[in-house]
Amino acid sequence: MAATSAAPLSAEYLAEDDSGKLITVMWVSTVLPVIFVCLRVYARLVIRKTFGWDDGIAIAALVCLIGYAGVVTAAARLGLGRHIEVVLATNPQHLIDIALLAQISQTLAIMACTLGKTAFAVTLLRIVVQRRLIYVLWFIIVSMNLINVLCAIFVFVQCDDPRHLWNQAIPSKCWPTYVFTNFSLFVGAYSGAQDFVLALLPWFVIMKLQMKTREKLAVALAMSLGIFAGVTAVVKTTFLVNLSKKTDFTLALPPLLMWAAAEDGLALVAGSIPTLRPLYKAVFPGTSAGDSYKNVDSYQLRQPRNNGPIFGVVKGASHISAHQRGAEADDESDKSILDKSYSGVSLTNIKKTTDVNVSYAGSQ
Template identity: 35%
Template sequence: MAAPPPGSAMGMLPPDEDRGPQLVAMFWTYTSIAAAMTGLRFYARMQIRAVGWDDWMMLATVVLFGIATSFVTYMASIGGSRHVYYLTMEQTLKAVKFSWISQPWAIFCFATGKASVAFLTLRFIGRNTFWRKWILYYIIVTIFIANGLGCIITFVQCDPPRALWTPDIPAKCWDPSVQLHYNYFLSAYNIAADIVLAILPATFISGLNLRREKKIALCVLLSLGFVAAIFSGLKVRYLDKLGARTDFTWNAYDIQVWTGAEAFVMMVCGNVPPLQLLWDRYVSHKLDSSWSRTPLKYHSNGSNGNYSGSEKSGPSRHLNSSNSSQKGPSHTQVVAAGYDATLPRYPGQIYATTNVEVHGHAANRDFV
């Protein structure tokens, strides 16, 4: 058993409670749900042959979070969520060790998760949006740097690093406030990135050639980062417990809970927009069974054509056909990965077509 807190008698020790089972259940629930959603995301994208960087970044996020969950599980199994005063020295050293080791995996999953959202937003941006693209690329690069430094600082603050969980060896360690202040900065930067990623879609969705309700729905889906920002803000008040060097196993519980919750919300919000394809196909039935058979092109009754787009055209594409000779309706209905818009008739270009579907990605732009 570890020494009691300074100034306390054995009878004044806190009760011996183990919060490990709750922590493990929560983390594995989060991991399972996130993995299931990411699996469905890949299924939807593979159906339209449109797997992209945003999908791989989200997969990396789930893998990193799963590794962190495994460390948390082992840590809890050896008493890592109990008061340190009730643990043997061996239990204490192992619990504190795996608590520190789990941190970089959890920290870096925020970088890949936010990068996934940024790459997803890039799918919608047209050619004439230079400043928006560079904002997104800036976020991707700097979010990796900022969170990567957070991982590095975790271990370089002590020389040798194992002094973090073996306090009786000779070592040189920074003041705990160094890591604490950087974590405050990192949380603030992550919150700012979430807010920018949530606001940016509203600056170009209004210019897409979609019905108003579709614009609103798309804007809401791409702005779910506000929810992640809220959870990140709630976590900040527990960051000071990372600098605690007494009863570390108990004090780290709150920050672990909120870190897991923030990562879970980020993964769920990042997976929702791509899953709209499955929703439209199997729930709202806005897409028919042909959606998975025409991944990268539209099909029209007897017409061959191509499509191109700009920021104003959005998911609806202007269609050109050079070998159509039939005369038909005065408008064409275009369905692009669940979003539709009515195009005016283009004389001499497309005829006898009542429904055109576009799924996946075309030219220089992908779709959700």
């Protein structure tokens, strides 16, 4: 039988290279969150002195995102973003290294995603007083972390010998390919759905605050920017579907990595913007926003039935119940000073006492 030779690859095919674009998108998607998270930490730690769990989680998410960008950059330097034939022709070992770095980057991207969204959910817990919304937020936090952590673990436990994942020469028994692919699709869809839910929840909270309508809309819109992260999650999931159908993974993988970085970065930026109002007031002290935003950018403490705070104690702050906070939230209306009962809290009517001094002038 006569041997058949493969058709020569065109110069245009060999010249295709997305590595430069990949590196640029990765670091743009990382530098912006770095700026916003640093401003967030300054506003919370220096100006408001209300640094909380959500801020710490946001920092952890940022660390994962920076690590993700660094690992992907290293893979791009080895040939990620070019055709697999080019990588093999350059150095076959580079293909193994790229596959290993891709596995590591996937785990970092998953953790940056779930921590960024968890940080925003914990921020909402600071201002939510309705019990049903608190339950919804805790369900989102627990379920989102559970499935994302499982996904991060599954990245490396698909094969009895994990080295087979980046070096096909090492024999190992592995799961069917569709198992992890389908689970990843579920995680991506669920993550995007949570972005939309977290973007809508602030409207149920902000609209009940004692604020001007214009200010309510501004704050609610600022806290709903996570909807853009949800859109990127949907797009990322479509690339995940297409990736499973391609064998030239070194060129097919970059779009998925870029959309994942965009989702993670947008989640951190959107979660940080609402916390920057104290910084805005410090820079522009003449603004007319007033103090009616304090429910949003200050540390809200709740007094549950067991009399223990949900979050850590803020120095100088006192514990108040949800009902008491409800009364204080209405301190700009007549309701809190005229009614004897407000939200189940007994209030004392304001009594006006007028002292009249009468003096008589005697005749001279």
